[in-house]
Amino acid sequence: xxxxxxxxxxxxxxxxxxxxxxxxxxxxxxxxxxxxxxxxxxxxxxxxxxxxxxxxxxxxxxxxxxxxxxxxxxxxxxxxxxxxxxxxxxxxxxxxxxxxxxxxxxxxxxxxxxxxxxxxxxxxxxxxxxxxxxxxxxxxxxxxxxxxxxxxxxxxxxxxxxxxxxxxxxxxxxxxxxxxxxxxxxxxxxxxxxxxxxxxxxxxxxxxxxxxxxxxxxxxxxxxxxxxxxxxxxxxxxxxxxxxxxxxxxxxxxxxxxxxxxxxxxxxxxx
Amino acid sequence: xxxxxxxxxxxxxxxxxxxxxxxxxxxxxxxxxxxxxxxxxxxxxxxxxxxxxxxxxxxxxxxxxxxxxxxxxxxxxxxxxxxxxxxxxxxxxxxxxxxxxxxxxxxxxxxxxxxxxxxxxxxxxxxxxxxxxxxxxxxxxxxxxxxxxxxxxxxxxxxxxxxxxxxxxxxxxxxxxxxxxxxxxxxxxxxxxxxxxxxxxxxxxxxxxxxxxxxxxxxxxxxxxxxxxxxxxxxxxxxxxxxxxxxxxxxxxxxxxxxxxxxxxxxxxxx
Numbered sequence: 001x002x003x004x005x006x007x008x009x010x011x012x013x014x015x016x017x018x019x020x021x022x023x024x025x026x027x028x029x030x031x032x033x034x035x036x037x038x039x040x041x042x043x044x045x046x047x048x049x050x051x052x053x054x055x056x057x058x059x060x061x062x063x064x065x066x067x068x069x070x071x072x073x074x075x076x077x078x079x080x081x082x083x084x085x086x087x088x089x090x091x092x093x094x095x096x097x098x099x100x101x102x103x104x105x106x107x108x109x110x111x112x113x114x115x116x117x118x119x120x121x122x123x124x125x126x127x128x129x130x131x132x133x134x135x136x137x138x139x140x141x142x143x144x145x146x147x148x149x150x151x152x153x154x155x156x157x158x159x160x161x162x163x164x165x166x167x168x169x170x171x172x173x174x175x176x177x178x179x180x181x182x183x184x185x186x187x188x189x190x191x192x193x194x195x196x197x198x199x200x201x202x203x204x205x206x207x208x209x210x211x212x213x214x215x216x217x218x219x220x221x222x223x224x225x226x227x228x229x230x231x232x233x234x235x236x237x238x239x240x241x242x243x244x245x246x247x248x249x250x251x252x253x254x255x256x257x258x259x260x261x262x263x264x265x266x267x268x269x270x271x
Numbered sequence: 272x273x274x275x276x277x278x279x280x281x282x283x284x285x286x287x288x289x290x291x292x293x294x295x296x297x298x299x300x301x302x303x304x305x306x307x308x309x310x311x312x313x314x315x316x317x318x319x320x321x322x323x324x325x326x327x328x329x330x331x332x333x334x335x336x337x338x339x340x341x342x343x344x345x346x347x348x349x350x351x352x353x354x355x356x357x358x359x360x361x362x363x364x365x366x367x368x369x370x371x372x373x374x375x376x377x378x379x380x381x382x383x384x385x386x387x388x389x390x391x392x393x394x395x396x397x398x399x400x401x402x403x404x405x406x407x408x409x410x411x412x413x414x415x416x417x418x419x420x421x422x423x424x425x426x427x428x429x430x431x432x433x434x435x436x437x438x439x440x441x442x443x444x445x446x447x448x449x450x451x452x453x454x455x456x457x458x459x460x461x462x463x464x465x466x467x468x469x470x471x472x473x474x475x476x477x478x479x480x481x482x483x484x485x486x487x488x489x490x491x492x493x494x495x496x497x498x499x500x501x502x503x504x505x506x507x508x509x510x511x512x513x514x515x516x517x518x519x520x521x522x523x524x525x526x527x528x529x530x531x532x533x534x535x536x537x538x539x540x541x542x
Contacts, residue, residue, distance in 0.1 A: 106478065106494055111494055111495065111496040112452070112495065112496030112499060113455075117455070145454075146415065146416070146417035147480065148453035149476060149493075149494045150480070155454075155455065159455050181419075182384065182416040182420075183416075184429065208420070208421045209418065209484075223420045224383070225382040225383030228382075228383060
């Protein structure tokens with residue numbers, strides 16, 4: 001059984017709760033971490049969010065998402081960089097374990113992923129000095145290849161490790177079981193990520209694409225060997241939070257109180 | 272522009288046509304190859320199919336699918352092996368360039384892909400002597416990771432190349448741009464597949480998952496650098512047919528005459 005003190009829940013998992021309600025609700029159930037999104041943090045206020053976290057003894061285990069390195073024009077790129085720097089400042093103020101950066105997909109008309117991959121490497125190199133000086137880790141997150149065209153040209157842990165090799169300090173990797181469970185190189189790449197795992201996300205992969213359209217599955221309802229992947233991350237030296245990030249049109253409609261209790265229970269029994 | 276004599280169309284692309292109509296219709300438009308499925312071949316008769324192919328000067332560029340190595344019990348496994356041996360015999364009689372084998376997904380309750388991958392390797396090793404003695408190539412096809420749980424535990428060209436390394440003669444690889452376009456190791460693994468590429472499938476990846484639910488896109492309508500991948504296969508020594516395999520609930524409803532003309536046109540302009 002994983003350490004109960006290492007469980008975190010991403011706010012997206014209980015969308016019906018406002019941010020202060022989620023912070024209080026998680027704390028009430030013994031959950032010590034929360035994954036945050038800019039929209040609700042900025043609505044509530046960054047300073048107020050930090051105060052609420054501290055008052056309830058919660059850690060911001062992620063702030064998501066920066067990145068989306070899709071701009072190809074100069075003006076758009078300047079705007080994108082400005083947005084990412086602002087997110088880094090917010091992440092620092094929140095004390096977030098990382099600013100999760102998703103690489104973004106393809107601009108209209110672009111074919112293949114080569115240019116998008118280069119843009120990601122270039123923009124991460126540009127953003128990293130600001131992350132270092134602010135003391136915030138940029139967590140790059142490989143996203144399932146089914147979203148390579150529209151969400152993330154970065155699909156695998158192998159690519160994420162290569163970016164860390166190339167760009168150095170300040171960059172970490174977010175391992176989300178939903179995105180990487182299928183990877184034949186998973187075990188090897190998690191070991192290679194030793195010292196770089198900046199976050200670990202939990203949920204499950206429902207067997208068919210049709211079921212997955214509604215979103216991700218609760219841990220135990222799908223086919224991922226979650227306990228095995230989690231143990232591999234621990235063997236690679238990861239000692240941070242395991243964050244349930246259950247993006248799902250099905251689960252987001254349920255009573256948040258019930259959802260948190262199920263998260264805690266499934267974390268014990270299926271992770 | 273790719274060689275017009277190397278264009279093939281899979282029967283699934285023009286489902287509204289019966290098999291004899293598809294054979295005649297493709298030939299009428301200068302298409303020299305056809306991808307075949309057991310259901311329609313067995314309905315029409317294997318010998319009659321072969322006669323129709325020969326009469327129209329068409330080559331069976333694939334026979335799909337064998338494999339589906341999902342059985343875990345002894346009786347089920349025996350039945351599965353019997354089915355695959357029968358498919359090999361049919362493929363031989365059709366003169367098919369390969370029996371395409373898809374590895375299959377997970378039996379109910381199984382977590383992770385390790386056991387499924389082992390079953391695939393074991394069953395391919397069992398089937399290969401029959402393929403060799405019948406003179407039929409088994410074409411293993413990496414399928415997009417979004418289908419790892421329900422269709423194919425074999426997701427990447429790297430895994431397919433490793434299986435060829437391990438199991439030797441008689442095994443080939445089907446490169447389908449829809450399934451492998453996102454792979455960061457694509458260029459390297461296609462070169463590694465030199466002498467092993469037993470088939471090459473064409474279609475396109477529509478940018479979002481939502482669009483892809485209806486099926487695959489016609490070449491040119493999506494984001495794949497088809498010409499680039501096709502040229503890489505040629506550089507790796509591939510000189511076989513390029514087969515349009517447009518599995519799509521949208522395209523299958525259109526007039527087959529029109530669909531074939533569009534396939535021929537897009538092959539010229541976008542491949």
